[in-house]
Amino acid sequence: MPTTQSSESVEELKIDATSALRSADSRDQLEAWRVEYLGRKGRLTSVLRGLGSLDIEQRKVVGASANRLRAELESLFDERLQQAKSARVPAGSIDVTLPGRKPALGGLHPSTQMIREITQAFNEMGFQTIEGPEIELERYNFDMLNIPADHPARDQFDTIWVDQDSRDDILLRTHTSPMQARVMEKTDPPVRVVVPGKCYRYEATDATHEWQFNQVEGLAVDEGITFADLKGTLYEFARRIFGPSRKVRFRCDYFPFVEPGVDMSIDWNGRWIEIMGAGMVHPKVLENAGYDSDKYTGFAFGMGPERISMLRNDITDIRHFFANDLRFLTQF
Numbered sequence: 001m002p003t004t005q006s007s008e009s010v011e012e013l014k015i016d017a018t019s020a021l022r023s024a025d026s027r028d029q030l031e032a033w034r035v036e037y038l039g040r041k042g043r044l045t046s047v048l049r050g051l052g053s054l055d056i057e058q059r060k061v062v063g064a065s066a067n068r069l070r071a072e073l074e075s076l077f078d079e080r081l082q083q084a085k086s087a088r089v090p091a092g093s094i095d096v097t098l099p100g101r102k103p104a105l106g107g108l109h110p111s112t113q114m115i116r117e118i119t120q121a122f123n124e125m126g127f128q129t130i131e132g133p134e135i136e137l138e139r140y141n142f143d144m145l146n147i148p149a150d151h152p153a154r155d156q157f158d159t160i161w162v163d164q165d166s167r168d169d170i171l172l173r174t175h176t177s178p179m180q181a182r183v184m185e186k187t188d189p190p191v192r193v194v195v196p197g198k199c200y201r202y203e204a205t206d207a208t209h210e211w212q213f214n215q216v217e218g219l220a221v222d223e224g225i226t227f228a229d230l231k232g233t234l235y236e237f238a239r240r241i242f243g244p245s246r247k248v249r250f251r252c253d254y255f256p257f258v259e260p261g262v263d264m265s266i267d268w269n270g271r272w273i274e275i276m277g278a279g280m281v282h283p284k285v286l287e288n289a290g291y292d293s294d295k296y297t298g299f300a301f302g303m304g305p306e307r308i309s310m311l312r313n314d315i316t317d318i319r320h321f322f323a324n325d326l327r328f329l330t331q332f
């Protein structure tokens with residue numbers, strides 16, 4: 001049977017209506033769709049109204065399919081309306097045409113980056129990187145390093161002690177130097193190590209002091225090591241970190257575990273800025289660890305990577321490193 005004009009319209013109407021319904025996703029759009037297709041003056045209603053002009057046979061066929069379509073569209077409409085109501089993201093609030101944004105990727109902390117650069121410079125000169133405990137015994141933090149209980153140098157370190165019922169000799173290490181003693185106790189010479197890690201001091205904070213900070217310790221012990229080796233190694237380090245023409249100065253300084261002791265400064269825009277303490281390992285420290293101080297000599301050094309990073313990156317306050325502020329951290 002050839003299809004009639006009107007029943008073709010029902011088919012077309014169905015195609016139009018269902019595709020328009022699929023693309024209507026806000027409640028406003030759905031209401032507009034309902035008015036256009038199912039409303040009193042809507043397109044389906046006018047098809048039904050036009051049935052009167054058809055002959056009886058066609059009227060039956062077209063009438064039946066138009067009514068089926070109405071039922072179908074009503075139930076599709078209800079379904080879409082439910083979806084629109086329950087959608088968690090308000091319909092229309094996602095702009096799919098917005099250009100993509102970079103996902104926020106994590107990165108290495110600026111202290112970690114600096115530590116890696118420093119340890120790598122020494123690794124390339126034959127030093128091995130090792131780590132040690134942040135919770136330390138008084139024995140390693142002080143005694144083994146030639147700082148006995150009554151020694152005034154203990155006052156330089158504002159120590160954070162760990163409360164323990166059973167013992168009173170546990171602390172948060174005030175420097176990484178205890179690893180000098182730990183390494184020598186466990187290893188026969190020659191020794192060449194760098195030791196990065198966190199240290200803690202009971203200290204009021206300001207732009208250049210934190211109660212937590214990192215240090216990188218260094219230790220080289222062997223037969224025949226001299227002060228010239230210390231200077232050569234640390235000069236080379238300064239060149240690698242601060243550039244080939246960097247001026248360096250050594251001055252006498254006092255640390256109980258070295259003799260002689262020095263501090264090393266670099267020339268920074270015409271000013272001398274101290275970047276580390278260093279010296280020849282004190283014979284007592286060698287002996288305490290079981291080394292023969294007639295046979296072996298060595299040098300040690302200790303520096304603060306945050307301090308070096310502050311110089312290199314024009315950072316004016318050390319507290320930025322531990323404030324967890326992304327505006328700071330993402331600049332690295």
Ligand code: PHE
Nearest residue numbers: 175177255277278300301302
């Ligand atoms: N441990 C010293 C400090 O924290 C630094 C240092 C290390 C000095 C090794 C000499 C040798 O100040």
